[in-house]
Amino acid sequence: MRHRALLVCRxxxxxxxxxxxxxxxxxxxxxxxxFARCELTKPKILSTRPLFPAARVILDQHFEMDYxxxxxxxxxxxxxxxVADKEGLICLLNEKVDEELLAAAPKLRIAQTVSVxxxxxxxxxxxxxKVVATNTPGVLDDTTADFAWTLLMAxxxxxxxxxxWMRSGTWPGWDLDQLVGGDVWGKTLGVxxxxxxxxxxxxRASGFNMRVLYSDAVRAPEDVERELHAEFVDRDxxxxxxxxxxxxxxxxxxxxxxxxxxNLEKMKxxxxxxxxSRGPVVDEAALAEALENRKIAGAALDVYxxxxxxxxxxxxxxxVILTPHIASASLETRTKMAVMAANNLVALFEGRRPPNALNxxxxxxK
Ligand code: DGY
Numbered sequence: 001m002r003h004r005a006l007l008v009c010r011x012x013x014x015x016x017x018x019x020x021x022x023x024x025x026x027x028x029x030x031x032x033x034x035f036a037r038c039e040l041t042k043p044k045i046l047s048t049r050p051l052f053p054a055a056r057v058i059l060d061q062h063f064e065m066d067y068x069x070x071x072x073x074x075x076x077x078x079x080x081x082x083v084a085d086k087e088g089l090i091c092l093l094n095e096k097v098d099e100e101l102l103a104a105a106p107k108l109r110i111a112q113t114v115s116v117x118x119x120x121x122x123x124x125x126x127x128x129x130k131v132v133a134t135n136t137p138g139v140l141d142d143t144t145a146d147f148a149w150t151l152l153m154a155x156x157x158x159x160x161x162x163x164x165w166m167r168s169g170t171w172p173g174w175d176l177d178q179l180v181g182g183d184v185w186g187k188t189l190g191v192x193x194x195x196x197x198x199x200x201x202x203x204r205a206s207g208f209n210m211r212v213l214y215s216d217a218v219r220a221p222e223d224v225e226r227e228l229h230a231e232f233v234d235r236d237x238x239x240x241x242x243x244x245x246x247x248x249x250x251x252x253x254x255x256x257x258x259x260x261x262x263n264l265e266k267m268k269x270x271x272x273x274x275x276x277s278r279g280p281v282v283d284e285a286a287l288a289e290a291l292e293n294r295k296i297a298g299a300a301l302d303v304y305x306x307x308x309x310x311x312x313x314x315x316x317x318x319x320v321i322l323t324p325h326i327a328s329a330s331l332e333t334r335t336k337m338a339v340m341a342a343n344n345l346v347a348l349f350e351g352r353r354p355p356n357a358l359n360x361x362x363x364x365x366k
Pocket of ligand 1: 140
């Protein structure tokens, strides 16, 4: 029995030598007799959030977990301290994985952000230090697309102004010109960034009989354009012709302040802007100025240039809707994201390529 257990342990260790490099294998006699067991010291992982139970079940089974549980965010100092002896880190989009953190975590083998956007991770620095960087793509596309539409409808039809009025107890009753907004059906939707989420937003537009324009660094395949009735145009045309512009670009040097004074000037005075991508894609000061000067009709923002802060000039505007970065926040989707994160870690430590490795090729992961 002991012999067989030893063989099993050795076979597992042989199949995934890398993953087991740090694991001690023991075969011991139990107090009750000659039954053998294989004990492995588990890799130590830090999670900056307690995550969801479905993810914890997986993580607790495979790893020695250190969850940050206080309600307040983990401070940078605490993060650097706690990650020092860890082989894995699960973090959120507001925690930076940069040279400083990597230097503070010499044992780190994987840095996982529970988000599809990974602008918080210096992937090149991870690659230099042989740390696998992973994110959670795919599972949040439809939930995020739904929310972009929630914002689009809400800003066009002045939903929050109506709600605020009703709660104030001052609504005098129906009138012909109260809170008149802009129609959605039959209008032109401009999708900036035509990845999975942008396409999801475009797909929903067909129910409103909209014309869809899109712009992206790469043109979508013909069958996708046909299915979504989407026309590939340059950014300039998209700015000029759209009644609604929905942003779905990643944050890159090229997309920072894409919504600038200059581009806001190109938009229709009746147009609305929706941002569920990354805050710094919009120059908030320029947006506030454009709204003040009635260059565009309104904006609905879920993300901010300097989160969690919002440009004060936007706060008091009735033509702006502000939500706290919740586009992917359905229980189902956030749970899937956390489980996906857990599975990436399990894969790596079992000697497999994590399904969502951002630098798999650069690290030569098979
Ligand atoms: C992401 O995943 O990048 C979103 O911003 C949060 O879901």
